Amino acid sequence: MKTCTENAISFTDHIISTNRDHCIVCGKCAEVCPSRASEICGKTYQPDELFKIIEKDMPFFIQSGGGVTFSGGEPLIHADYIKDIISRCKQAGIHTTIDTAGNIKTETITGIARIADLFLFDLKSMNEEIHKKWTDSSNKLILHNLSVISATGARIIIRMPLIAGINDGTDDIHDAARYISELPAMPEIIQLLPYHNIAGHKLNKLGKTDDFHGFMPPSESSIQRALGIFKQYGIAAETGA
Ligand code: SF4
Known part of the structure; x- marks a missing residue:
């Protein structure tokens, strides 16, 4: 005090x-x-400082075939910074992945698509109302951006959180599967991420218990049903973590 x-x-x-x-x-x-x-x-790092830390793991990247994943929040809010680091990684032969919600200017994400090796692209809900209600934002730009970067031939893994009663209904999943199957290029896979409460501890620490919203994990049958629907549309799907 x-x-x-x-x-x-x-x-x-x-x-x-x-x-x-x-x-x-x-x-x-x-x-x-x-x-x-x-x-x-x-902690704040200048690009030089951050790249020095990344470089130290070079032996692990070589041995494992791994690399750097830029995550967040939304990493593309800092697109110029990310571009700088990706360019350094490219020169050093380090694989780069962008984990994005895609709600970013189209020219920003296409610029990154030209240099990043892989996108982990969040798709939360095809339903505009549900999307607005729970994220405070429309899904229109996100869906547009997914289609645009798909057309560039970028490698994409779509990641979809699955939350009971929010986006795990049969219609929701059919809508998502139909949209994905009509993209210019098929993503490598869709990973369903069953909701869990791991962030609860952090939210408690931040005094943000109101942010729980009573979300519940999906049932096993709901997960299996969703996997089955994606497969019906010829989309590779799995559960991720
Ligand atoms: S971090 Fe916040 S609570 Fe802690 S000393 Fe600084 S202003 Fe005070």
Whole structure:
């Protein structure tokens, strides 16, 4: 409490809490927290610094055939930074993957498609209303971008979170399968990601328990039904993690 210049930390009824409206994320409390209950996640790196860290894993990349995956949030919000790192990786022969929700300017994603080796592309729901309700954003640009990068011949793995009662209905899956089967080029595979509550611990830590929304994992029969529907359309499908 003494360390915080913003008076963001309080102690009431034996509970220490942080007022996130006042917190400026300076990290001073994390530096002095004796039990390390408070921590700052994430660190800023210049491209040079980051690439030096990536290069250290070169022996592992060579042995495993692995590489670098740019994830987020949405990594393409920082498209120029990502392009810089991808170019360095390319020169060094390191494989690069972009994990994107695709809700980004079309010229940005096509620029990246020219240089990245693989896309992991999120497809949450074909239903515009459902998509807007749960993500606060339309799916139109996302679907357009998926089609555009598919036409460039980019390697794409589509990843679809499957949430009970939200997007695992038969009609939802048929709509997604039909759309994917009509893309300019078939993606390598669609990975269904059954919803789980792993983020619960983090949300609790951030005091964001309202973000749970009561989502539930899909049943095994719903997962199998979805896999079966994609296969009917000739789309390779599997469950991922
Ligand atoms: S990070 Fe900690 S010390 Fe800094 S403003 Fe937030 S609560 Fe205060």
